[in-house]
Amino acid sequence: MSLVVVGSIAFDSVKTPFGERERMLGGSAVHFSLAASFFTEVRVVGPVGEDFGDDEYAVLHKRGVNTDEIERVEGGKTFFWSGDYEYDLNTAHTNDTQLGVFGEFDPKLSDDTKAADFLFLANIHPALQLQVRKACEGASFSGLDSMNLWIDSERDALAEVIGTVDLVFLNDAEIRMFAKEPNLVKAARKVMEMGPGVVVAKQGEYGASLFVGDRFFALPAFPLETVQDPTGAGDSFAGGFLGYMASLGADALSDQAQLRRAMTYGSVLASFNVEEFGTERVARLTRDEIDARYSELRRMTSLAELPGE
Amino acid sequence: MSLVVVGSIAFDSVKTPFGERERMLGGSAVHFSLAASFFTEVRVVGPVGEDFGDDEYAVLHKRGVNTDEIERVEGGKTFFWSGDYEYDLNTAHTNDTQLGVFGEFDPKLSDDTKAADFLFLANIHPALQLQVRKACEGASFSGLDSMNLWIDSERDALAEVIGTVDLVFLNDAEIRMFAKEPNLVKAARKVMEMGPGVVVAKQGEYGASLFVGDRFFALPAFPLETVQDPTGAGDSFAGGFLGYMASLGADALSDQAQLRRAMTYGSVLASFNVEEFGTERVARLTRDEIDARYSELRRMTSLAELPGE
Numbered sequence: 381m382s383l384v385v386v387g388s389i390a391f392d393s394v395k396t397p398f399g400e401r402e403r404m405l406g407g408s409a410v411h412f413s414l415a416a417s418f419f420t421e422v423r424v425v426g427p428v429g430e431d432f433g434d435d436e437y438a439v440l441h442k443r444g445v446n447t448d449e450i451e452r453v454e455g456g457k458t459f460f461w462s463g464d465y466e467y468d469l470n471t472a473h474t475n476d477t478q479l480g481v482f483g484e485f486d487p488k489l490s491d492d493t494k495a496a497d498f499l500f501l502a503n504i505h506p507a508l509q510l511q512v513r514k515a516c517e518g519a520s521f522s523g524l525d526s527m528n529l530w531i532d533s534e535r536d537a538l539a540e541v542i543g544t545v546d547l548v549f550l551n552d553a554e555i556r557m558f559a560k561e562p563n564l565v566k567a568a569r570k571v572m573e574m575g576p577g578v579v580v581a582k583q584g585e586y587g588a589s590l591f592v593g594d595r596f597f598a599l600p601a602f603p604l605e606t607v608q609d610p611t612g613a614g615d616s617f618a619g620g621f622l623g624y625m626a627s628l629g630a631d632a633l634s635d636q637a638q639l640r641r642a643m644t645y646g647s648v649l650a651s652f653n654v655e656e657f658g659t660e661r662v663a664r665l666t667r668d669e670i671d672a673r674y675s676e677l678r679r680m681t682s683l684a685e686l687p688g689e
Numbered sequence: 690m691s692l693v694v695v696g697s698i699a700f701d702s703v704k705t706p707f708g709e710r711e712r713m714l715g716g717s718a719v720h721f722s723l724a725a726s727f728f729t730e731v732r733v734v735g736p737v738g739e740d741f742g743d744d745e746y747a748v749l750h751k752r753g754v755n756t757d758e759i760e761r762v763e764g765g766k767t768f769f770w771s772g773d774y775e776y777d778l779n780t781a782h783t784n785d786t787q788l789g790v791f792g793e794f795d796p797k798l799s800d801d802t803k804a805a806d807f808l809f810l811a812n813i814h815p816a817l818q819l820q821v822r823k824a825c826e827g828a829s830f831s832g833l834d835s836m837n838l839w840i841d842s843e844r845d846a847l848a849e850v851i852g853t854v855d856l857v858f859l860n861d862a863e864i865r866m867f868a869k870e871p872n873l874v875k876a877a878r879k880v881m882e883m884g885p886g887v888v889v890a891k892q893g894e895y896g897a898s899l900f901v902g903d904r905f906f907a908l909p910a911f912p913l914e915t916v917q918d919p920t921g922a923g924d925s926f927a928g929g930f931l932g933y934m935a936s937l938g939a940d941a942l943s944d945q946a947q948l949r950r951a952m953t954y955g956s957v958l959a960s961f962n963v964e965e966f967g968t969e970r971v972a973r974l975t976r977d978e979i980d981a982r983y984s985e986l987r988r989m990t991s992l993a994e995l996p997g998e
Binding site: 566598681 | 776777778871872873874875892894895896898905906907908909912913914915916946949950953987989990991992993
């Protein structure tokens with residue numbers, strides 16, 4: 381089924397202990413759509429500037445991502461983020477953010493986009509998320525991501541849009557912060573009481589937890605010896621998760637086993653994302669590599685020994 | 690098979706956001722032996738003072754723990770620790786430590802103890818761990834725990850005793866710190882290169898990871914709505930893990946599926962430990978409760994839906 385993502389399309393300058401890159405392709409909608417493209421048809425909504433060129437489009441087109449609704453603003457500049465990570469890669473420090481064309485983005489959605497079955501509101505201003513959510517009211521399933529900035533500064537707007545979606549992806553610390561509740565189980569329940577039937581707590585190098593009503597599932601992260609750049613890991617996780625669910629259709633959303641498989645695909649896509657800078661690794665990833673790591677992760681988390689060990 | 694633990698037997702004064710207790714029974718050997726007692730015969734080695742009375746012995750005896758080798762020092766005072774935890778319970782702040790009789794502890798081990806099959810060196814000075822390890826050279830399996838204090842101040846002595854054991858339990862941050870390597874997979878391998886075939890990285894509320902050569906297994910923590918006091922969680926984990934392995938015998942140590950079950954029992958025992966203060970919860974725990982939570986945790990981590998969901 382068709383999947384639409386609205387979010388940032390960006391140039392990122394990133395420095396980690398393992399290297400640095402200047403103005404590489406990035407942004408939440410880009411990482412999300414590349415990850416989701418292995419499972420379903422994805423359509424990206426978002427603005428870019430004149431500096432966004434053929435090389436950037438090519439990365440998306442090579443993965444079959446539909447870019448018809450990327451709005452190229454004449455004379456505008458693409459969203460830019462610059463940041464660095466410390467030794468343990470757990471915390472990003474933002475050095476610079478230039479909204480560029482995102483500062484005045486007013487999404488004009490096509491009928492195809494409005495009719496999408498699955499919708500993902502990547503991490504952008506909650507008011508913009510709400511505007512898109514309302515325009516795509518026919519979506520049978522919608523999810524969103526957000527961040528501490530909006531929890532701090534736009535809590536009411538964020539609460540409003542959370543009330544309109546089916547699934548929330550947030551870091552565990554953000555769920556606690558948003559719910560004002562230090563216990564994660566209670567905090568996730570508070571979020572679910574606001575509307576969403578599913579909450580996914582992203583836990584970085586420790587993996588992710590899935591809350592669906594009273595049901596709980598958790599998955600450790602795939603153990604990696606090489607982590608170069610964590611930027612976009614959460615968006616890749618969401619892309620793998622929702623891409624897989626969209627490939628099954630809306631009926632699968634009440635299927636616990638499928639949601640658990642979606643968690644595993646999310647984790648696998650995130651693990652590839654962080655092995656290299658920006659979109660480098662996912663851009664040349666294959667479905668076979670995804671499936672091989674999926675099986676490996678499944679074996680690593682199974683109490684019983686599974687074939688292949 | 691018989692399991693011997695050497696470590697602290699203590700009075701703990703603990704304050705958390707959920708309450709406080711003065712001079713309650715605690716210590717690494719106590720938490721370990723209570724947890725292990727559900728699976729096998731456990732013998733505690735360690736000193737106490739005259740202030741250690743019938744009530745404290747009764748908690749151990751009720752669980753069938755062998756206290757013959759608890760050395761009661763006339764005129765001495767039992768090891769005392771006082772600490773508090775912040776809102777999120779992740780970090781303990783030590784307010785006071787009084788070594789008491791532990792300051793001059795020179796273990797005199799009986800022949801029964803020296804002949805134990807399984808040995809656990811709980812978190813005490815590495816030189817003392819080494820002394821006991823050498824005295825119990827017949828043990829077919831030995832494990833140890835340690836802490837940042839010894840990694841900082843007694844690194845060489847710790848490295849020496851690590852070279853003599855089969856299994857190391859440490860927090861993931863401590864493994865990185867000891868190995869001087871920020872990547873956990875590489876850090877665990879460095880520890881294994883020093884001797885131990887098995888490394889368990891304890892990850893607090895996120896669970897634990899098991900490294901055995903090139904094999905990896907990870908398990909999230911059991912999700913709890915009530916966490917009152919994390920003191921002793923790591924020792925309860927080790928007790929559940931090694932108690933279960935000792936119940937199987939030394940042959941099981943090369944059985945990956947059994948090691949994974951041991952991880953699950955460890956996690957279950959740790960989860961009960963933190964629900965109340967000190968030994969309160971584990972002291973009245975039943976094997977049925979353990980098995981029920983084991984099944985629940987198994988269901989929560991299985992990709993397939995298991996019976997009972």
